Amino acid sequence: MSYCNLGDKATITYQFAKEQPITYESNISPIDITTDKASPSTTGNYNSQGYQITFNSPQGAYAQIQFTVIDYQLYTIGGNNFIRWIPCGSVSFPKNPDGSLAGGATITSPLVIDTSVHCPTVAIDDNKCEIKVLNSGKILFSAQGNCPVTFNVACGDECPNGYCKIDCETYPGYCCISEAEIQGFINRLK
Template identity: 70%
Template sequence: MGYCNPGDKVKITYQFKNSQSTTYESNVSPIDVTTGKVNPSGTANYNSEGYRITFNSPQGAYGQIQITVVDYQLYTDGGNNYIRAILCGQTSFSKNPDGSFADGANITSPVVIDNTVHCPVVSTPDDKCEITILSNGQTLFQAQGDCPVNFTVACGDECPNGYCKIDCETYPGYCCINEAEIKSLSNQLKS
């Protein structure tokens, strides 16, 4: 979803679970804001629900291997093609004690993906979320933290939706007050 008009100054206030709210300001507009779960580090074909991959390998008893994974990676070593995978319930590729990636299976065919097969349990790697602010497809800003992430956007001198603009003596001459807080204070004063 796009926010603000060209030339507007943009103020995005975001907050991750159990953290202080943070404000990002930009002179670039219009902007788009996306949020979502963070893929585990080093993944490219990640899907938390999982999917089945099928490939031929000399390591398979009958030449073909089928496994359900949340991610896979192809690589070449010594002229041979290999595949490594993150299996259901795991959050990273297997590593050796020295920190290098563990050897994968030798493959002798293209990988076939079946998105109709899923893991029995959905993987949730550390429950991390991210917020990304973009303009014309270019990333302006990105942050990560514990899920969930919430945000508001204010364009120019306006307050975000759900906030009232009130004059005040400090810069910039106004403040934005949450309408829900105003209702709560009003109800407290009435009683």
């Protein structure tokens, strides 16, 4: 579904399961928003039980880094070797706000894998959801968390559906209060 007009600032407030709401603002509009089950993006190194990786890196204390992961990926940029990984409890490689894969650590030694070490808990991919904010089919933002995921959108200086715009003295001169909060306040006054 498409939200906001060309040139509007889009404010998306989303919430996974019982987590706190998070706000993402896009200066690009119109936007489309999709929500769906998260699909794990893994490599041939994936193991749901997890395993420990150890490697030398200038980013590590004492030049060594050690993590328990469920997947890793080695890659080269400009002649330098890097590694990225999926930590225990996650379902995909970390991503930048634009949806591209986040960079990893520089690796300066052969990778040592210890399969006797496992994640404390096995990630259950079934309960992971994903929200994506797109413009003309290009991902502006994506996030994953526990299902369900809910969201609302405000365009420009308007409040999202289910909220009332109230003038206030702080920037930007108004605030959005949910109708549920107003109803709760009225009930407490009774």
